[in-house]
Amino acid sequence: MRILVVEDDKDVAGFVLKGLREAGHTVEHADNGRDGLFLAASENFDAIILDRMLPGGIDGLRLLETLRGQDNTTPVLFLSALGQVDDRVKGLKAGGDDYLTKPFAFAELLARVEALTRRGKSDGPATRLLVGDLEMDLLARSVRRGTQKIDLQPREFRLLEYLMRHAGQVVTRTMLLEGVWDYHFDPQTNVIDVHISRLRQKVDKPFETALLHTVRNAGYMLRAEDA
Amino acid sequence: MARQAAIVASGHKRKALFRSAGVRFALIYAAVFGLSAFVLAIALWYSTLGLLQRQVQNTIHSDSQALLEHEALGGLPALEAAIHDRLANDSDPDGIYLLMSASGQLLAGNLDHWPAGLERDNVWYELPVNRQGVSSIALLQVKPLPGGDKLLVGRDVRARLKLRNVLRAGLIWAASLMIALGVLGALLIRSLFRRTIRDIAATTSAIAKGDISRRVPVSGIGDEFDELAITINDMLDRIARLMDGVRQVSNAIAHDLRTPVTRARTKLEDASLHARSEDELRAAIERAIQDLDGIVSVFDALLRISEIEAGSRRAAFAPIDLSSVLIDLDELYRAVAEEKQIVLHTEIAKPLMVLADRDLIQQAVVNLLENALKFSDSMTVINFSASVADGIVQIVVADRGPGIAEKDRARATERFFRGEAARSTAGSGLGLALVMAVTQLHNGTLHLHENHPGLRAVISLPAYKPQKGK
Numbered sequence: 001m002r003i004l005v006v007e008d009d010k011d012v013a014g015f016v017l018k019g020l021r022e023a024g025h026t027v028e029h030a031d032n033g034r035d036g037l038f039l040a041a042s043e044n045f046d047a048i049i050l051d052r053m054l055p056g057g058i059d060g061l062r063l064l065e066t067l068r069g070q071d072n073t074t075p076v077l078f079l080s081a082l083g084q085v086d087d088r089v090k091g092l093k094a095g096g097d098d099y100l101t102k103p104f105a106f107a108e109l110l111a112r113v114e115a116l117t118r119r120g121k122s123d124g125p126a127t128r129l130l131v132g133d134l135e136m137d138l139l140a141r142s143v144r145r146g147t148q149k150i151d152l153q154p155r156e157f158r159l160l161e162y163l164m165r166h167a168g169q170v171v172t173r174t175m176l177l178e179g180v181w182d183y184h185f186d187p188q189t190n191v192i193d194v195h196i197s198r199l200r201q202k203v204d205k206p207f208e209t210a211l212l213h214t215v216r217n218a219g220y221m222l223r224a225e226d227a
Numbered sequence: 228m229a230r231q232a233a234i235v236a237s238g239h240k241r242k243a244l245f246r247s248a249g250v251r252f253a254l255i256y257a258a259v260f261g262l263s264a265f266v267l268a269i270a271l272w273y274s275t276l277g278l279l280q281r282q283v284q285n286t287i288h289s290d291s292q293a294l295l296e297h298e299a300l301g302g303l304p305a306l307e308a309a310i311h312d313r314l315a316n317d318s319d320p321d322g323i324y325l326l327m328s329a330s331g332q333l334l335a336g337n338l339d340h341w342p343a344g345l346e347r348d349n350v351w352y353e354l355p356v357n358r359q360g361v362s363s364i365a366l367l368q369v370k371p372l373p374g375g376d377k378l379l380v381g382r383d384v385r386a387r388l389k390l391r392n393v394l395r396a397g398l399i400w401a402a403s404l405m406i407a408l409g410v411l412g413a414l415l416i417r418s419l420f421r422r423t424i425r426d427i428a429a430t431t432s433a434i435a436k437g438d439i440s441r442r443v444p445v446s447g448i449g450d451e452f453d454e455l456a457i458t459i460n461d462m463l464d465r466i467a468r469l470m471d472g473v474r475q476v477s478n479a480i481a482h483d484l485r486t487p488v489t490r491a492r493t494k495l496e497d498a499s500l501h502a503r504s505e506d507e508l509r510a511a512i513e514r515a516i517q518d519l520d521g522i523v524s525v526f527d528a529l530l531r532i533s534e535i536e537a538g539s540r541r542a543a544f545a546p547i548d549l550s551s552v553l554i555d556l557d558e559l560y561r562a563v564a565e566e567k568q569i570v571l572h573t574e575i576a577k578p579l580m581v582l583a584d585r586d587l588i589q590q591a592v593v594n595l596l597e598n599a600l601k602f603s604d605s606m607t608v609i610n611f612s613a614s615v616a617d618g619i620v621q622i623v624v625a626d627r628g629p630g631i632a633e634k635d636r637a638r639a640t641e642r643f644f645r646g647e648a649a650r651s652t653a654g655s656g657l658g659l660a661l662v663m664a665v666t667q668l669h670n671g672t673l674h675l676h677e678n679h680p681g682l683r684a685v686i687s688l689p690a691y692k693p694q695k696g697k
Contacts (some may be wrong), residue, residue, distance in 0.1 A: 083527065084534050085543075085586070103523055106515075117245070155558055181559060185590045186524055188654070189598050194562045 001046040001117055002026045005061065006036030007079065012102070016049065016079075019106045020113075031059030040067055045074050046117045049109070052080035052091065055135050061094045068095040075116040079104070085184075091153050107218030111170040129164040132211055133222030134203065136164055144205060155180070162221040163212065172219035196220055249420040260412060264405040268398050276391055283366050283382050284351065290322070291370050291380040298372060303334070306378070310335040321383035323358065323365050329375030336379070345369060345379070353384070364388055423452045427459065439467050469551030478644040480529070483656070484522055491518035521655075528657040531590075532642065535664040540584050546691045549579035549620060552589060553613050560596045568605035574612040579620050580691040583669055591665040594658040595624040595684050601652060602628030602682070618690045625683040636675050662686070 498511030
């Protein structure tokens with residue numbers, strides 16, 4: 001994927017660029033708002049990682065507003081030291097698709113950027129999700145693996161749906177908490193792990209191959225072994 | 228140069244004098260006072276002297292009418308007789324009469340000669356006259372007679388003039404007295420004003436210099452200045468409390484963050500000095516990152532609390548049904564409880580309408596639930612209930628853990644406070660502080676009770692009553 005990083009802090013930018021390149025993405029970098037806006041408006045990107053506070057007269061919010069004003073719908077992830085609820089709301093209102101507060105773990109950033117680009121592509125009204133031999137019927141709200149039907153609680157269903165929609169991608173605990181439960185806080189306990197392990201009991205335990213994998217220091221990934 | 232400077236300085240002084248609010252108020256006072264006194268004097272002048280003048284005019288008028296009637300009935304001789312009659316009777320000692328023939332001959336009357344300057348008929352004149360050798364001042368009017376003769380009727384007004392002089396002198400005296408009083412009053416107002424302002428100014432400037440303990444003195448009269456002083460003092464009290472809070476928190480931050488920072492630093496230094504393999508190095512770095520993440524989460528919690536305490540989140544309040552929020556949380560944490568073999572006993576009434584910020588209430592209840600789960604042993608029960616009664620929505624989380632010692636309970640909601648039982652467990656000591664901040668933002672209360680054994684945390688929020696007609 002082609003990703004634009006607009007970030008003035010050299011260390012943070014270098015770290016993000018290196019990480020994204022290692023993950024196999026093509027990355028462009030601008031260290032001020034003016035260059036960032038020029039690049040974002042003149043070239044095609046799959047996603048933009050945008051710092052809120054930028055030198056050069058154009059800050060992140062204005063850059064994004066200008067971009068959206070030009071009907072540019074490239075997914076944008078805000079990366080900001082401004083972490084208050086209001087800041088977050090402002091960022092999303094201006095047209096941001098996601099908001100990550102500094103400091104951040106790179107795994108979280110990568111997972112969120114990849115989730116964004118996925119969201120950008122397949123927004124078609126799918127009625128069936130398929131990962132390996134795991135199959136989810138969104139209309140009948142039923143799940144089966146191979147020939148066996150799996151009974152899920154409503155919340156387990158939504159958890160699995162979220163994982164299947166992001167199949168092949170790393171999904172962090174925070175993303176699950178936000179995406180499945182719509183909670184915006186950091187739990188001190190391992191709530192998400194507990195729910196994942198319950199889901200595993202139903203989806204993986206009775207079968208030979210595991211689909212739901214733990215990614216160390218990052219989160220979880222649903223993926224068929226051979227894919 | 229020095230002289231010029233002095234002139235400039237005096238100019239400044241004059242400007243400064245007029246810029247003084249005290250002087251301005253005093254001048255306004257003096258002006259209003261002087262104007263009202265002036266109006267009073269004018270009114271007095273006209274109501275006394277004017278009245279007298281009119282009375283004299285009326286008398287002269289009726290007198291001359293009566294004389295003209297005599298003339299109409301009996302011609303000039305009758306008129307002459309009437310005048311002689313009046314003068315002889317001395318009915319009015321101030322009466323002045325003079326009858327002059329068309330040829331200029333004085334026929335009757337008590338004036339020695341026709342007064343100079345008396346030219347037109349039927350017009351009021353105030354002229355000096357000579358009455359039997361005594362000069363005086365008289366109010367006069369001439370009435371023309373049919374044969375070209377002229378009748379002069381008047382009244383001696385010397386007495387009235389005397390009165391006028393007395394009145395004028397009196398008013399001048401009164402005016403100077405009033406000016407003196409006005410100036411005195413103005414000076415009084417100015418000093419009063421200055422004194423009150425000086426108290427406030429002295430207090431505020433002392434505070435600006437750092438002495439936050441100073442307060443504006445209250446006179447106790449209960450006037451507007453007192454109200455102002457009380458308001459300022461209330462404001463200063465609040466500022467002092469906030470500053471105390473900030474001081475406590477910054478001390479706490481300095482102390483409590485030193486520990487995890489030290490831990491992270493030690494790990495990194497230890498790894499850089501002693502790690503023998505890349506794996507060892509990586510492991511140490513990862514542990515240090517975890518410590519740093521812990522510090523960041525403490526900062527986040529602190530920021531969150533101060534954001535909540537600032538009250539700006541009230542704008543996001545909306546009527547919500549808490550029961551669905553709580554049922555979702557129960558579902559989220561039931562799994563955790565089961566894994567720890569703790570029984571989560573939940574009773575949520577429905578509906579529970581409150582005017583609230585959903586995210587904040589969620590977070591507050593999460594903090595209570597996580598505390599309860601953290602301090603509960605396996606095979607114990609946590610009671611999680613919510614109900615509404617008398618317009619109060621109560622959310623209760625009660626565990627069977629070690630609880631909080633009686634003496635610590637009041638301080639348990641302070642930032643960074645950690646009770647004896649909590650010292651050995653992980654945590655920042657900010658959880659209950661956040662719950663407290665959230666409940667206070669919602670005009671609610673947080674109470675911590677003994678649960679024999681354990682802790683019973685009760686959040687009380689005012690229930691939302693939809694207004695009729697909306």
